[in-house]
Amino acid sequence: MVIDCPACGAALMFDPETGKMKCDACDSLYDPSELKDDFQARGQKELKYSSFDEADNKTSTLKIKHDDTEKISLKLNDTEAPAVSSSPSQGLSLKREEGDVSFNPESTFDNPVYDHGDEASQEQLDLDNETMECKIYTCTSCGAEVAINDVEASTFCSFCGQPTVVFNRVDSQRKPKYIIPFSVTKETAIEVIRKRLNKGFFVPDAIKNFELERVRGIYIPFWLYDVYYHDKQYLKGKVGSGKNEHTYYYYREADCNFKEITLDASRQLNDESSQRLEPYYTNKMRPFALEYLSGFYADTYDVTTSEVDTLALQRAYALFQEAVNETIKAHSISVIKNAPDYKILKTQYAMFPAWFLTFRYEDVPYTLLVNGQTEKIVGGIPYDRGKVASSFAVLAVVFSVIATFVMYWLLQDTDSEGTMKLLITILIFAGSGMIAGFSNLKKVKESMKLTSSSATNNFVKNRGQ
């Protein structure tokens, strides 16, 4: 479906700058809610849109078996088979990455107390990991046939670029309750990245002058969890250091209400990437309307709440524990005994905006993310190895000379116990500083890996235009 301009009939797109629907052809602006009323007034059009799945739009459905690509069964309304060449087959990699859950609590979350609010049951959905639905629709502007996968809610025609909302108006099952509309424009997203990269001392010049291969604004599906968490804990912690180190025991009973913990509901998008986009401010959410999708890409969820429940509770636990530990004046705190009690109070479904910008460096695609609400940038940038090496060399020479003199001076007085203690302390500090430095470098490399991961790249690449 195309949301068209009441004045001239061209396609309307959501404009982040004004928060309104904009017509590129005649510059008219419309309020999304106002437009909705207008659609309802023009009942005929509404009827036509909702019949997206009917023959007049030549919709075809084809099922692709994941385990056996040879078995492609086509269920077509048309007699002629559509060109499958442009089918987003990469969408077949549906395995959710589980490695990033590092938390393993003493208490398991096998049987979460469950009390989902107003959400409809998800059992009816065909979420078989082995198959993927793929629809072929005909562009109303140029007549080309475009393949879209089952989760896509809006896209662009791959031939003429017309923004097209493919989400079915009657598909209430996958309709989000809320949406945070884009408030960051494409130009702003590019601008903030350019500014940030120019500030980075170790960012290679080639990256500072990046040429974008692809820029896409995508609405990501999210589950929002309201969780009540209560626990009684015995903990131990250490106070002091060296010979003066003592272990103490503590008891805490506390509870907390978490509101709208965000967990991405997209199988293809890496959880680590989506979590780094946080926080999204949910007080700016609006009731969902299809109009917001026009001019952007959008995915509906393909991960159900039953799959995310454990993750939501794990996050609640981690946040809870962090807060409990802060009430204890000790280090190396650990829980020795606890009796957690928790309840999922509500789950809601929403779409949040993000810009995905891909550039190439040394022939590897890197995809930076920009939160479409807050402008937060996410990305691990390759560093200029030459600059790192030369900076290290300069620092190492300077500090080695200073340290050598200090050491030489301290070694004159080896009989004194105080001097030896000082010397050993310095060495321990130096050693742990080295470890901290290497661990920081490792973190940068992990972020780079995430930014250049084919999963993220494909999430952006394998759609429409």
Add this chain to the structure above:
Amino acid sequence: MFLLALLLGVFIGCSVSIFIIGNKVAKSNDIGNSKADFGDFASQMLNVIVQRDRISKP
């Protein structure tokens, strides 16, 4: 003695440099490596019901 001082000095010099470089590279190139925290999701502060410090070993 000087040789030992030189050895330790180089070790310390390199360690300090790695510490500084690691921090600087992370600051410069690891953008947005953070997630929402307690305050972003909790509607109020942690409600501590019972708090006992330095108790005997349970």
